[in-house]
Amino acid sequence: MARICSIRGTRVRSGGKIHRSGLAKKKGGIGRxxxxxxxxxxxxxxxxxxxxxxxxxxxxxxxxxxxxxxxxNKNGAFVTLKKAGLV
Structure with a gap:
């Protein structure tokens, strides 16, 4: 089953996590x-x-x-679902 919101179309995104090594200069190291x-x-x-x-x-x-x-909750169920094309 797809991980997509049926109202807003929000889906899984990809990105990058930066790996860092070393001790910070502030803590007495040579930097990250x-x-x-x-x-x-x-x-x-x-x-x-x-x-x-x-x-x-x-x-x-x-x-x-x-x-x-x-x-x-803010706009009401019928209005929101109708705008999304679900009703």
């Missing part, structure tokens, strides 16, 4: 050095929720991010 850059993935905070829509008087099951859930 970058030794390599490692690829890593950043996953969205996805939740599977059943959202009640009063206008349709039924539940809709959606996979959404925590930020999209705040959007649903």
């Amino acid at each position: 050095h970058v030794t390599k850059v490692v690829k890593r993935t950043v996953s969205p905070n996805l939740q599977t929720k059943r959202i009640w829509i009063p206008e349709l008087s039924r539940f809709v099951r959606v996979k959404l991010s925590a930020r999209a859930l705040k959007t649903v």
